[in-house]
Amino acid sequence: xxxxxxxxxxxxxxxxxxxxxxxxxxxxxxxxxxxxxxxxxxxxxxxxxxxxxxxxxxxxxxxxxxxxxxxxxxxxxxxxxxxxxxxxxxxxxxxxxxxxxxxxxxxxxxxxxxxxxxxxxxxxxxxxxxxxxxxxxxxxxxxxxxxxxxxxxxxxxxxxxxxxxxxxxxxxxxxxxxxxxxxxxxxxxxxxxxxxxxxxxxxxxxxxxxxxxxxxxxxxxxxxxxxxxxxxxxxxxxxxxxxxxxxxxxxxxxxxxxxxxxxxxxxxxxxxxxxxxxxxxxxxxxxxxxxxxxxxxxxxxxxxxx
Amino acid sequence: xxxxxxxxxxxxxxxxxxxxxxxxxxxxxxxxxxxxxxxxxxxxxxxxxxxxxxxxxxxxxxxxxxxxxxxxxxxxxxxxxxxxxxxxxxxxxxxxxxxxxxxxxxxxxxxxxxxxxxxxxxxxxxxxxxxxxxxxxxxxxxxxxxxxxxxxxxxxxxxxxxxxxxxxxxxxxxxxxxxxxxxxxxxxxxxxxxxxxxxxxxxxxxxxxxxxxxxxxxxxxxxxxxxxxxxxxxxxxxxxxxxxxxxxxxxxxxxxxxxxxxxxxxxxxxxxxxxxxxxxxxxxxxxxxxxxxxxxxxxxxxxxxxxxxxxxxxxxxxxxxxxxxxxxxxxxxxxxxxxxxxxxxxxxxxxxxxxxxxxxxxxxxxxxxxxxxxxxxxxxxxxxxxxxxxxxxxxxxxxxxxxxxxxxxxxxxxxxxxxxxxxxxxxxxxxxxxxxxxxxxxxxxxxxxxxxxxxxxxxxxxxxxxxxxxxxxxxxxxxxxxxxxxxxxxxxxxxxxxxxxxxxxxxxxxxxxxxxxxxxx
Numbered sequence: 145x146x147x148x149x150x151x152x153x154x155x156x157x158x159x160x161x162x163x164x165x166x167x168x169x170x171x172x173x174x175x176x177x178x179x180x181x182x183x184x185x186x187x188x189x190x191x192x193x194x195x196x197x198x199x200x201x202x203x204x205x206x207x208x209x210x211x212x213x214x215x216x217x218x219x220x221x222x223x224x225x226x227x228x229x230x231x232x233x234x235x236x237x238x239x240x241x242x243x244x245x246x247x248x249x250x251x252x253x254x255x256x257x258x259x260x261x262x263x264x265x266x267x268x269x270x271x272x273x274x275x276x277x278x279x280x281x282x283x284x285x286x287x288x289x290x291x292x293x294x295x296x297x298x299x300x301x302x303x304x305x306x307x308x309x310x311x312x313x314x315x316x317x318x319x320x321x322x323x324x325x326x327x328x329x330x331x332x333x334x335x336x337x338x339x340x341x342x343x344x345x346x347x348x349x350x351x352x353x354x355x356x357x358x359x360x361x362x363x364x365x366x367x368x369x370x371x372x373x374x375x376x377x378x379x380x381x382x383x384x385x386x387x388x389x390x391x392x393x394x395x396x397x398x399x400x401x402x403x404x405x406x407x408x409x410x411x412x413x414x415x416x417x418x419x420x421x422x423x424x425x426x427x428x429x430x431x432x433x434x435x436x437x438x439x440x441x442x443x444x445x446x447x448x449x450x
Numbered sequence: 451x452x453x454x455x456x457x458x459x460x461x462x463x464x465x466x467x468x469x470x471x472x473x474x475x476x477x478x479x480x481x482x483x484x485x486x487x488x489x490x491x492x493x494x495x496x497x498x499x500x501x502x503x504x505x506x507x508x509x510x511x512x513x514x515x516x517x518x519x520x521x522x523x524x525x526x527x528x529x530x531x532x533x534x535x536x537x538x539x540x541x542x543x544x545x546x547x548x549x550x551x552x553x554x555x556x557x558x559x560x561x562x563x564x565x566x567x568x569x570x571x572x573x574x575x576x577x578x579x580x581x582x583x584x585x586x587x588x589x590x591x592x593x594x595x596x597x598x599x600x601x602x603x604x605x606x607x608x609x610x611x612x613x614x615x616x617x618x619x620x621x622x623x624x625x626x627x628x629x630x631x632x633x634x635x636x637x638x639x640x641x642x643x644x645x646x647x648x649x650x651x652x653x654x655x656x657x658x659x660x661x662x663x664x665x666x667x668x669x670x671x672x673x674x675x676x677x678x679x680x681x682x683x684x685x686x687x688x689x690x691x692x693x694x695x696x697x698x699x700x701x702x703x704x705x706x707x708x709x710x711x712x713x714x715x716x717x718x719x720x721x722x723x724x725x726x727x728x729x730x731x732x733x734x735x736x737x738x739x740x741x742x743x744x745x746x747x748x749x750x751x752x753x754x755x756x757x758x759x760x761x762x763x764x765x766x767x768x769x770x771x772x773x774x775x776x777x778x779x780x781x782x783x784x785x786x787x788x789x790x791x792x793x794x795x796x797x798x799x800x801x802x803x804x805x806x807x808x809x810x811x812x813x814x815x816x817x818x819x820x821x822x823x824x825x826x827x828x829x830x831x832x833x834x835x836x837x838x839x840x841x842x843x844x845x846x847x848x849x850x851x852x853x854x855x856x857x858x859x860x861x862x863x864x865x866x867x868x869x870x871x872x873x874x875x876x877x878x879x880x881x882x883x884x885x886x887x888x889x890x891x892x893x894x895x896x897x898x899x900x901x902x903x904x905x906x907x908x909x910x911x912x913x914x915x916x917x918x919x920x921x922x923x924x925x926x927x928x929x930x931x932x933x934x935x936x937x938x939x940x941x942x943x944x945x946x947x948x949x950x951x952x953x954x955x956x957x958x959x960x961x962x963x964x965x966x967x968x969x970x971x
Contacts (some may be wrong), residue, residue, distance in 0.1 A: 149851045312558050319545040322509055323559045324529030400869070440823045442808060 148356055149278055151395060158281075159391030161186070161345040163290045164375075165369035166383045167297050169179020174301060175334035175371055177316035178443040180236025181209040181221050183366025184243020185339050189214040189346025191247040194259055194357040197350075203260040207286070207347045214343015215336050217243060222335040226328050229445040242359065254357035261355035262286065282321055286348045293341070309336060314439030317446040327446055342366065368417075375424035377434045384425050393419040456612040459521070460485045460613055460644045461506070466515030468501050475501040477668040478515070483613065488635060488645045490676060493665035494688055494892040496862060499648050502665070504617050506646075507539045508532040533559075538611030540602045540619055544588045553586035556605045569608075572597075577604045580634050595747045596627045603634070607868035608917045614638065615646045620654060624746055625953035632658050650688075650893075651921075652681040655793060666690055682725060689941070692894045696900045696925045702930065707737040710912035711790070711881045712771040716764065718757055725726065726750035726936045729756065733931060734936060735881070735912040740904060742927030743916040743943055746956050749914050750936035755885045758914075760785045764834040772881055781816045791879035793871055793914075797863060801870045804859035808851075809840040811858055812873055819877060838877070849870035849897065871899050875906060882906055887914045900926050919948060934958045 151294045165182055172179050179185075192213030197206025221239050263286050265271065271282040301307040310330055317327045349361055368390060368430045376382035393416040401409050428434050467474065483489045493499045504510040508516070508526040517524055520537050528534050532539070553570035560569065572588035582600045590598060599619065606614055617636075620628040635645055635658060649655055655662060655676045662676045672687050674714035681775045684695050686766045705937050711734070718728040728750055735741045745751055756762045756772055762818055764778035771777060772788045782792065784896040794800040796950060802811045811838050823839070826832050847868040851861055859865055867888070876884060887903065888896035903926060905915040915922050916933075923930050929941035932955035939955050 303555065305561075306609070308550070308554055309558060312554075314552060315547040315549045316545075319547055320558075322529060322541060322545040324533065325558070436591070438549075440549065 149275055150327065151399070155391045156186055156203075156283060156386065156396045157190075159387040159393050160284075160287050160290045160339070161348045161353065161365055161388060162369050162372060162430065163292060163384055163387035164348065165342045165345035165366060166213045166372040166387060167294055167380060168338040168345075169369055170373050170376075170380060170383055171297060171301070172309070172315045172334050172338035172380055173442055175310050175331050175442040176317055176439050176444070176446075177225065177331050177335055178232045179221055179225075179239070179335060179338055180209070180233060180237065181218070181337030181366075182338075182342050182369050183240025183364065184240035184345040184365045185214045186243075186349070186369075187247045187360070187362040187443055188217045190361055191251045191254070191345070191346075191357060192422065193347030194254055194350035194355075195250065197260040198254060198257055198357075201260060203262040203351050203355075206260060206351050207262065209359040210343045210347025210351070211239070211340045212343070215340040218339020218342070220337050221339070222263075222282070222332050225445065226331050226335070229447050232443050232445065239289065240366065242312065243400045244358060248352060248359045250334075251357045251359060255359070257357065259355035259357065263352050284348075284352045284392035286344070286352055289344070292383050294380050301380070305397055311439075314441060317441045321446070321448050327448070331446075342384045355360075359430045368420075372420070375421060375428065378437045382424065382427060385427070386420055389423050390416050398399065453702075458663035461646075462518040462521075463502075464518070465505070466502065466505060466517070467513050468498075468510060469513050476505070479668075479670055481670070483644050485612075485644055485647060486639055486658040488639055488647055488658055488660035490659035490663055491646060491648045491665065492650070492655065492684065492688055494650070496667075496864075496892070497665040497688070498619065498668040499665055502711040503617060503646065503648065503669075506532070507537060507615060510846065512658075528609075530655060530959070531609075536610075537615065538606035538609050539615045539617070540599070540606050541617055546601060547882050548589075548591035548597055550590060552584060552588055552590060552601045554594070555601060556586070556608060556769045559605050560608060566702075569577075572605050573608060574739050576607060579651050580604075580607070580635065580637070580758045581630060599623060599631075603631075604869075611643070612644065613644045615648070618650070619656050620649065620651060624956040625949050626957055628654070630828070641738050641838035647801070652676075653683045655684070656681065664688055674795075681865070688894050691703055691894075694897050694901075696897050698904050698925070701739050702910070703930050704736050704739050705735065707739070709734045709736050709771075709776070710773050710874055711736070711883075711914060712734040712756075712774075713758065714765070714769055714771065716754075716757060716769040718753055718762070719934070720753075721762075724751055728753055728934045731938045735914050736779075737880070737910050737912055738907055739928045740907045740913040740915060740926050742923035742930040743914065743921060743933055743938070744956060745918070745933035746915075746932055747918050747934050751885065751933055753936070754938075755792075755883065755916060756796065756932065758883055759790075759794070781854055786815075786819050789880040791877055791882050793874055793884040793887065794883075795889065797866050797870060798859060800817060800857040803865060805857055806845070807855045807857055808849075808861075808869055808943070809836045809855050811869075812836055812840045815873060816877065837860065843869060843872040846876070846901070848895075851933050864895045868895055868899060875902055877926075878906070878909075879911060880910045881914075883914045886919075887915055887917065888919070888922060889917075896922070920952060923952075924949075932956055 165186055169182055189210040192209030194204045196209030197203045221235055223345050224235045227234045264282055267281050271277045301311060309325055312323060313327050313330050321327050346362060350357055372383050372386040376386050388433040397415045401412055458484045461483040463479060466476055466479045468476040491499050501510060505512045508528045508531050517526060518714060522534060536760055553566050553573060556573050557566050557569045573584060573586050579694055582603060584600050584604055618629060623631065638645060647659055659676050661672060662674050664672045666688060668810045688787045716728055716731040720727045726749060757764060760780055760782040767778040769777040769778045772785060772790050775788060775790055777785050798804045803814060813831060817824055824832055824836050849865050851865060871887060887899050903913050917924055927944055930947050930952055931941040931945045932939045932952060933959060934956060
């Protein structure tokens, strides 16, 4: 029983950073901007979060720093692509490369240092209830943030006027501009929100998942988050499903490898990717729904003519 | 100065100028719009009409000039400011969001914070009171162009504007839908609202407008009362010279002439959720005749053209036959080699590669059919031959350009169209298929293109023209078929065709057309 609970907990821990980064990127892409710099913003959040936590001794300050660093880093992308109308793909890729390099440089002195870890939630009496107590009331704070964030983004996008405006900009920025909607301002805010989320996801890695600093510790999770958004056809609950499928198969194959199943480990390592793609492709079969949810102006620079 | 600002003028424009690079799109424009009038803004494509109204609606910033609203000077810096003043706009190129519902589209332009359901109810009530019924829950991507136009109009009316700007509103409507629109406009005028009506359809302007301002090359060239003018005199003001009428000699012996293009039972499933399926289309075009295909935009004409030109291949090779041979399985080049020629709707990106020179564009479309003339031994391009052929076409079609062999994107839309049509005509194809031959082309050039198409047919070729412009089809065609919702009606000989009959078919009113999505109210 305990083993099952522990496995479920590790799945949640593996899925949480993916979910947060992907939900942030979903909002960015719904506004019509493609930011391929998720990996870079994530690793910057990780190093910033670890550094602030290590220097102050407070994991909470570390988490806040991770968010701020991610947001600031995304601001760089926003200035380039939105104000200067550079190519979003190229700018996003360079943001990732810059983030990986810069974080390695900043983090040289952190390597091998003991970090601080965000404590798990612990409600006396309730968290010790078998199974349920630990799963629902005994996880790390970022897990709860990730679930609340998903619900909030769903509500924002599909229930509020501002969310409708954001989606309309993603559908056609020229039409939105013609109606007098401030396209660039909305996109700035969306990109910064995405950056803050990626930073938070990075902070989760260095303050919860493995409370230490290792170069390249994001290990491609930013790319997986990006892929999740597309395969989930820009729908928040599907991103949640995708992140947890990925996390589950990831943890499952680790256990399988530990058991020594006679299957090449490379195949096992590729399973999470395969499973996630297969499941999300199956749930996105409805072409019409996918078309409706795809931001039609995704990746196109917007220059208002005046 | 202030004495000139008569309060009976709702909007007064003084010396409004907009410069793009070296082009002066609007040059010291003066315009007065009185309260409760329908004011026409006339002009050829590129005369500066759209630029002017964009400045009035705040989406473009003028370089100089003044605007007075109700006698007071105003700066219209954004569409939001225009809306606050009471200016509403119905755009020529729709500013709707396809992935959202009609109600959501309307809500986006209102920003008053009321819930979508309230807005939907208001929109529904208003749309029925004006006789433009609208289902607020429907997804815009699923609607016909006419229905989208209604959303634009209702959205504009919900903002209770004092001045409504309509940019070429009838170019996408059936004649019956247009009548409905005119009733609405007349009702708005009787409510004391002003309307700025942009159109190049002179009969319409004569029918509903009280005054007209005519633009040419960015300048105001005259004001008039359209009711006192004739369509010919208005056209002369717009173009600046007499427009030659198109002459169509009667076709003879068509019934016995060989069928050069045959379409038999052509069907196609929609490629995207918003595309129109083609349903069992049959059509024969014989040597010597011009057949026109009318229809409201978005009823499958684009899909039909793609299928006939070979951009999309058919399962059944016999569904498209060129000069008596099956061509359904052949791509574009294969069909060209059989003697067919195609002019697609989009000029840049489809009809021509924008960043390539005219001569290079000529080679791109004709390297296979004119291989011997343009490509020498070992696959080397004969640049000299291509260049002189391009010059021949430029001369024949009177293409006006700034350099001997400019890039396609450097030409104005009308001149590029002349080149693209000329490029195909130059081959003397036995089957010519043209989609929107004169869309956005000025009257003089349009007459030239139409005359050339008629002459091609009379010299023994089969010509198929797809167009939204009924006037054009009546000028060109020996028979007109109508496309509605992916189905094609039987061609109606021109002697029997009237605007009324064609208009009803465009709205889907034929027993054969079961599905009837636009209720002609």
